[in-house]
Amino acid sequence: MTASSNGPGTDGSDRVVARALVVAPDGNHLGIQDKLAARGYHCTLATSIPESDTSPEGEHPDVVILIGDAADQIKLGSGPQAPIMVIGGEPNAALNVGHLRVVVVDALPLVFNDLELFSRVDSLVRLNTIREELDRRFETMGKFVAQPPALELPAINSNNARIVLVGSDPEMLGHITNILPPGSATTRFDEPYQALAGLTDDPQDMLVVAPGTGDLEDYLELFRGIRGNSRLYNLPVVMVSDGKLADLDPPYTAGATAVFQWPDEMGLIRTQTDLLVLQDRYRMAMRSAYRQTHMGRTRDELTGLYTHGFLHEHLGAQIAAAQAGRKYLTLGYFEIASLTKLNTAYGYAAGDHLLRQVGGIITSLVRAEDV
Numbered sequence: 001m002t003a004s005s006n007g008p009g010t011d012g013s014d015r016v017v018a019r020a021l022v023v024a025p026d027g028n029h030l031g032i033q034d035k036l037a038a039r040g041y042h043c044t045l046a047t048s049i050p051e052s053d054t055s056p057e058g059e060h061p062d063v064v065i066l067i068g069d070a071a072d073q074i075k076l077g078s079g080p081q082a083p084i085m086v087i088g089g090e091p092n093a094a095l096n097v098g099h100l101r102v103v104v105v106d107a108l109p110l111v112f113n114d115l116e117l118f119s120r121v122d123s124l125v126r127l128n129t130i131r132e133e134l135d136r137r138f139e140t141m142g143k144f145v146a147q148p149p150a151l152e153l154p155a156i157n158s159n160n161a162r163i164v165l166v167g168s169d170p171e172m173l174g175h176i177t178n179i180l181p182p183g184s185a186t187t188r189f190d191e192p193y194q195a196l197a198g199l200t201d202d203p204q205d206m207l208v209v210a211p212g213t214g215d216l217e218d219y220l221e222l223f224r225g226i227r228g229n230s231r232l233y234n235l236p237v238v239m240v241s242d243g244k245l246a247d248l249d250p251p252y253t254a255g256a257t258a259v260f261q262w263p264d265e266m267g268l269i270r271t272q273t274d275l276l277v278l279q280d281r282y283r284m285a286m287r288s289a290y291r292q293t294h295m296g297r298t299r300d301e302l303t304g305l306y307t308h309g310f311l312h313e314h315l316g317a318q319i320a321a322a323q324a325g326r327k328y329l330t331l332g333y334f335e336i337a338s339l340t341k342l343n344t345a346y347g348y349a350a351g352d353h354l355l356r357q358v359g360g361i362i363t364s365l366v367r368a369e370d371v
Helices: 032-037 068-073 091-095 114-141 170-178 192-201 216-227 249-254 266-293 308-325 339-346 348-365
Strands: 003-005 018-023 041-046 063-067 084-087 105-108 162-167 185-189 206-210 237-241 258-261
Touching: 018 032, 018 114, 032 041, 032 114, 063 114, 084 114, 105 114, 105 266, 114 249, 114 258, 114 266, 114 308, 162 170, 162 192, 170 206, 185 192, 192 206, 192 216, 206 216, 206 266, 216 237, 216 249, 237 266, 258 266, 339 348
Parallel strands: 018 041, 018 063, 063 084, 084 105, 162 185, 162 206, 206 237, 237 258
Antiparallel strands: 003 041
């Protein structure tokens, strides 16, 4: 293997947003390293997948990008264990190497929109962040619980996906329904504003929109609403255009995960929806596993949040990991104003009630990757 690295982001520090290993057997890395470096990524270029990950502590890749025939080099249990993006290759080759607990896969064609690349790679990095934090949180829990449970994630598949379809063209929506994952349960809405309320009330695996002759701005506003909602932030959003949309930047800027042109790219929808549903279910499985670390001696019964002791122990581990990887770490905090006066005026029961409410609001607002 021959490899070279470009520098980290351009903000003047040695901190990086994430690390990407970009593998191209023919040496043509499609300029991806420059595109990602501009976003603060550190990229290592290679012509083959390393048999083992020999990166220094904290500097393992957060995502592996395989170009062309590089996907054929994947071997179960070898090389870097990070989410994989296959570009211009056969994604099924990667899907068949093993369980999603080992490999998370996404795929793009050789010709792609830069904003789509950024959206999809960023999503894989967030998945890696969630998994690393989950491992770290179980390690911290072991310091508080004599016999902590083992981390076990359920088997993941795309069967019986729950998908919301939005659009006013029944013929196009019918064609889309026929190529979705097996057994998909679909809910249809004619208007974008109806979909946002439906998605909030009833969790789904994916949103597919086909604007047709509808007002594109209404759909873009739907995308923005989804990305502004912590519960829906990572929901895969697929847009199917009637082929008349020349500029794909507005949908991607608003929050679309993938945009396909009807009917030329319909063959891609089945593979892409499979991959995106699998990613979303893997994310939800990890989020559920977080609850295993939030019980007994690690859970504050008053607020429903982690205990003060867990916070201090775990924050130290997070800071150490960020320093080792030269990554950014942001700590947000706030103070509840006049809590003492509230306790004096209305009693401690009222103050405790407020703390529980604030704890519930915090829990509802954070994403899984907001560790």
